[in-house]
Amino acid sequence: MDQNNNENYLLLKHLVKDFHDGRGNIVRAVDDIDLSINRGELVTLLGPSGCGKTTTLRMIAGFEVQTAGDIVLNGKKINNVPAFNRNMPMVFQSYALFPHLSIFENIAYGLKLRKMPKEAIRNDVAMAAQMVNLVGLEDRYPGELSGGQQQRVALARALVLKPDIILFDEPLSNLDAKLRIQTRTEIRRVQQLLGITALYVTHDQSEALSISDTIVIMNNGKIVQTGSPEDIYNHPASPFVSDFIGNANFFDGKVSGSDEQFLKVSMLGSEVHIPQRVITDDFQVGEEVSLAIKPEAVVVAPGEGSFQGKIEVSSFIGATTEYKVEYADGFLTAIHPNTHGEVQNYRFGQEVSFSFKSEFFRVYHK
Amino acid sequence: MTTTHTLRPPKNKFYQLTREPALLIGVIAIFFLLGLFILYPLFTAIRMSLTPEGVLTGEVYRQLFSQSRYIKAIRNSILLGTIVATTATIIGFIFAYAITRARIGGRRFFQGMALLPIISPPFMFALSVILLFGRNGLITAKLLGMDMANIYGLKGLVIVQTIGMFPIAYMTLSGILQGIDPDLETSAMNLGAKRFRVFRTVTLPLAFPGIFASWLLVFVTSLTDFGNPIIIGGEFDVLSVQAYLEFTGMGNLPRGTALAILLLVPTVGVFFVQKHIMKNKSYITVTGKSSRRSSATTTPLLNLSLTIICGIIAGFVLLFYITIISGSFIKLWGVNWSFTLEHFAYSWDVGLRTMKNTLLLAIISTPITAFFGMAISYIVVRKDFPGKHLMEFLSLLSYAIPGTAVGISYILAFNKAPFELSGTAFILITCYVFRNVPIGVEGGIAALKQISDEIEESSINLGATSSVTFRKITLPLIRPAFFSGATFAFVRSMTAISAIIFLVSARWNHMTVLILAQTEIMRLGVASVMSFALIVIIMAFIFIIMKLTGLGREQIFGTTQ
Numbered sequence: 001m002d003q004n005n006n007e008n009y010l011l012l013k014h015l016v017k018d019f020h021d022g023r024g025n026i027v028r029a030v031d032d033i034d035l036s037i038n039r040g041e042l043v044t045l046l047g048p049s050g051c052g053k054t055t056t057l058r059m060i061a062g063f064e065v066q067t068a069g070d071i072v073l074n075g076k077k078i079n080n081v082p083a084f085n086r087n088m089p090m091v092f093q094s095y096a097l098f099p100h101l102s103i104f105e106n107i108a109y110g111l112k113l114r115k116m117p118k119e120a121i122r123n124d125v126a127m128a129a130q131m132v133n134l135v136g137l138e139d140r141y142p143g144e145l146s147g148g149q150q151q152r153v154a155l156a157r158a159l160v161l162k163p164d165i166i167l168f169d170e171p172l173s174n175l176d177a178k179l180r181i182q183t184r185t186e187i188r189r190v191q192q193l194l195g196i197t198a199l200y201v202t203h204d205q206s207e208a209l210s211i212s213d214t215i216v217i218m219n220n221g222k223i224v225q226t227g228s229p230e231d232i233y234n235h236p237a238s239p240f241v242s243d244f245i246g247n248a249n250f251f252d253g254k255v256s257g258s259d260e261q262f263l264k265v266s267m268l269g270s271e272v273h274i275p276q277r278v279i280t281d282d283f284q285v286g287e288e289v290s291l292a293i294k295p296e297a298v299v300v301a302p303g304e305g306s307f308q309g310k311i312e313v314s315s316f317i318g319a320t321t322e323y324k325v326e327y328a329d330g331f332l333t334a335i336h337p338n339t340h341g342e343v344q345n346y347r348f349g350q351e352v353s354f355s356f357k358s359e360f361f362r363v364y365h366k
Numbered sequence: 367m368t369t370t371h372t373l374r375p376p377k378n379k380f381y382q383l384t385r386e387p388a389l390l391i392g393v394i395a396i397f398f399l400l401g402l403f404i405l406y407p408l409f410t411a412i413r414m415s416l417t418p419e420g421v422l423t424g425e426v427y428r429q430l431f432s433q434s435r436y437i438k439a440i441r442n443s444i445l446l447g448t449i450v451a452t453t454a455t456i457i458g459f460i461f462a463y464a465i466t467r468a469r470i471g472g473r474r475f476f477q478g479m480a481l482l483p484i485i486s487p488p489f490m491f492a493l494s495v496i497l498l499f500g501r502n503g504l505i506t507a508k509l510l511g512m513d514m515a516n517i518y519g520l521k522g523l524v525i526v527q528t529i530g531m532f533p534i535a536y537m538t539l540s541g542i543l544q545g546i547d548p549d550l551e552t553s554a555m556n557l558g559a560k561r562f563r564v565f566r567t568v569t570l571p572l573a574f575p576g577i578f579a580s581w582l583l584v585f586v587t588s589l590t591d592f593g594n595p596i597i598i599g600g601e602f603d604v605l606s607v608q609a610y611l612e613f614t615g616m617g618n619l620p621r622g623t624a625l626a627i628l629l630l631v632p633t634v635g636v637f638f639v640q641k642h643i644m645k646n647k648s649y650i651t652v653t654g655k656s657s658r659r660s661s662a663t664t665t666p667l668l669n670l671s672l673t674i675i676c677g678i679i680a681g682f683v684l685l686f687y688i689t690i691i692s693g694s695f696i697k698l699w700g701v702n703w704s705f706t707l708e709h710f711a712y713s714w715d716v717g718l719r720t721m722k723n724t725l726l727l728a729i730i731s732t733p734i735t736a737f738f739g740m741a742i743s744y745i746v747v748r749k750d751f752p753g754k755h756l757m758e759f760l761s762l763l764s765y766a767i768p769g770t771a772v773g774i775s776y777i778l779a780f781n782k783a784p785f786e787l788s789g790t791a792f793i794l795i796t797c798y799v800f801r802n803v804p805i806g807v808e809g810g811i812a813a814l815k816q817i818s819d820e821i822e823e824s825s826i827n828l829g830a831t832s833s834v835t836f837r838k839i840t841l842p843l844i845r846p847a848f849f850s851g852a853t854f855a856f857v858r859s860m861t862a863i864s865a866i867i868f869l870v871s872a873r874w875n876h877m878t879v880l881i882l883a884q885t886e887i888m889r890l891g892v893a894s895v896m897s898f899a900l901i902v903i904i905m906a907f908i909f910i911i912m913k914l915t916g917l918g919r920e921q922i923f924g925t926t927q
Contacts, residue, residue, distance in 0.1 A: 063823055083826045096824035100842045109838075110828035157828065 015069035031221035047218035089158035097142035128160035242292035297360035298334035305353025407775035418620035451585035458535025479680035488593030494686035502700020518600025542576030590768035592864035637766030693894030709891035728859035731798035736852035739806020765804035769864025806851030813847035
């Protein structure tokens with residue numbers, strides 16, 4: 001195997017993890033996962049809580065032993081390498097800083113274990129501290145720092161080891177919204193700058209979309225879709241992904257016809273024409289289907305139209321306004337951009353019509 | 367956090383044991399020791415009380431409940447316990463409220479005064495009360511000119527036990543009050559409640575489980591107290607003293623044992639109730655949020671009243687200490703007030719050897735207790751094996767066994783082969799270790815539970831093996847709990863009496879037993895000197911521990927900042 005191979009740098013092969021739930025049942029937390037990660041790539045494991053993403057990460061770190069399957073790093077199986085020899089520093093959700101050690105000692109912890117000379121340790125720690133903007137705080141203790149600063153110490157503690165891979169376990173979930181965005185940008189910048197391979201676990205889709213080279217969506221222990229952020233966002237492969245990534249609106253429909261240009265689907269007592277170029281599967285006329293469409297592709301307009309509804313909630317977010325619209329069969333969400341103040345805002349209780357940008361429909365077999 | 371954290375890896379509970387032989391040996395050894403030194407003696411004592419002549423009979427207990435003398439002792443014990451639990455809890459609450467909630471001055475001083483009784487010999491206050499209010503008391507005879515004042519009995523006991531035991535309530539309640547988010551009180555005020563209403567409808571109900579728990583704790587402490595009633599009880603018979611008199615005085619072993627077992631019933635009951643109540647508050651992690659003191663709920667007038675009440679109580683504590691110190695230098699208290707050093711000379715002659723032995727045994731048993739406690743808590747928190755909860759329960763259980771019952775059951779269990787230990791230093795050391803280990807176990811468990819798994823994992827993840835992680839991360843983090851456990855073990859070994867009075871011998875005597883003997887023959891000056899010396903040694907030990915470890919009072923005694 002080529003040592004400098006940049007592809008398939010980290011491979012997961014048929015990885016399985018079973019847990020006992022304490023009541024005598026076996027729960028399969030990770031179910032036969034195959035994944036390939038290239039060198040220098042930032043790959044996100046994204047999914048709802050309990051989907052197996054953290055367990056996967058912990059198996060890679062060596063904290064959990066897989067029930068079956070292999071973990072291969074750079075062509076070598078590392079199944080039996082103990083956690084302390086894997087050299088894959090992890091940034092924990094709780095940061096897991098050592099409360100009795102100063103910031104300097106926290107960052108230097110891994111270097112000291114590697115028996116580096118004192119002078120080199122001091123240099124490396126200084127560099128890492130500078131990289132994550134912690135200069136001047138080295139003598140403080142974790143308890144004296146803010147959440148954001150603690151986060152950066154955890155990052156510096158991992159970076160200072162000049163690792164081949166860094167693992168992130170929901171590193172931003174304890175930060176407030178603004179700091180989250182700042183820090184994820186920071187993580188992405190440093191990762192690209194140093195060309196580090198990173199595996200990043202999160203349940204926040206906007207976080208995943210904004211920093212990843214590749215997103216791996218997991219559900220019930222299985223990988224349900226792998227792809228670039230754009231790919232995943234625009235072409236969700238299943239209703240689950242549609243819902244999880246785009247908060248899509250779902251409708252039941254029935255294929256009423258198909259020609260060169262359009263797939264015709266009847267729904268909500270009317271018919272929508274979906275361009276064939278966005279249809280990936282074959283559908284039979286008469287087949288019952290599910291349709292998903294993102295809120296951004298729902299257009300609300302005043303007056304009469306093919307679909308009628310009533311504004312239930314109108315929330316002005318800033319760049320956009322989000323509407324919850326009540327219609328005959330339930331509720332749907334629509335998001336309108338607010339450009340140049342020339343937008344019309346609809347009020348609570350107002351009768352409206354709505355329509356769909358039909359090229360954004362995703363059609364799924366029932 | 368994902369749900370996987372609540373799931374356990376698929377392994378047989380025995381699996382970890384078979385993979386780690388050291389753990390297996392450790393678990394077996396701990397169970398063996400807990401069984402031998404906690405369960406076996408207890409079992410022996412119960413057998414003695416139920417089968418005095420080799421046949422199972424309830425006769426001994428029937429006699430206890432039919433003779434007025436014992437019924438009276440039972441009633442007295444309960445009466446005393448009820449009064450003291452109430453007064454001590456009220457004072458403890460006031461102290462806790464003043465120190466954690468109100469913005470009164472001199473908090474550190476009041477805190478110190480609330481800790482002093484905890485590190486004092488058990489009957490020190492009884493001794494000072496005799497010096498102050500007794501027949502020749504400084505206040506009763508000298509200042510008030512009363513003839514034949516009688517402080518012996520219920521009222522004397524209530525005074526000394528209240529002063530001696532309110533710190534127990536204070537320590538329990540300050541933890542509880544600190545756990546109540548001040549924002550709750552602020553928010554009640556914000557909703558329109560007046561200060562007293564906030565206190566009545568928010569603070570008090572939230573603190574109630576703690577108040578109840580502390581009441582129970584003081585109740586059993588009073589019930590099982592031996593040192594004070596034997597000195598100042600007078601005609602007021604209580605169970606612990608009766609058990610002692612029956613057992614050693616009358617030589618009626620079954621009846622003495624049965625009386626001690628009567629004490630065991632409420633203490634074990636309270637142990638369970640208390641564990642249940644405190645379960646939810648035990649492990650408050652320091653988050654750095656909402657730790658600010660709420661000052662909004664107290665007024666200057668309330669602060670002044672709190673200061674005055676705390677001042678009076680603290681004054682009493684101080685007065686009792688000053689009395690003991692003065693008593694050491696006065697020729698014949700109440701009769702001849704001239705200065706003398708002869709009590710010191712006499713104590714030196716009579717007590718030096720005993721003091722050396724007392725100190726020696728305390729110093730031997732302290733590290734054993736502390737290490738044993740840490741080992742149990744570490745295994746219980748971090749390892750998985752069958753019987754883990756039983757181990758935790760057994761190691762904490764000895765806390766619930768009254769000293770009198772421990773002493774009697776040890777002497778019954780270990781007076782013949784294969785465990786012929788009576789009269790040896792070993793039996794005293796074992797008694798200290800097993801009686802004091804629960805404090806270390808409890809502190810250790812609390813400390814270990816505060817160290818998240820992620821902290822240890824992150825050390826391993828950065829390249830440290832488990833043993834390096836234990837040395838560099840876990841050990842330093844549980845260090846305060848270790849030294850806190852060690853300090854309590856030392857203090858309690860130095861001030862033990864109720865159990866060890868059955869176990870001491872001419873070769874291995876204990877200072878407290880010697881002081882008791884001096885008090886009984888009314889050599890109050892000598893008793894004062896010896897008590898004074900005990901306190902000085904205990905304080906010196908605590909001072910040295912604090913200097914060597916750099917730990918503060920708060921960390922050693924687990925009190926609030």
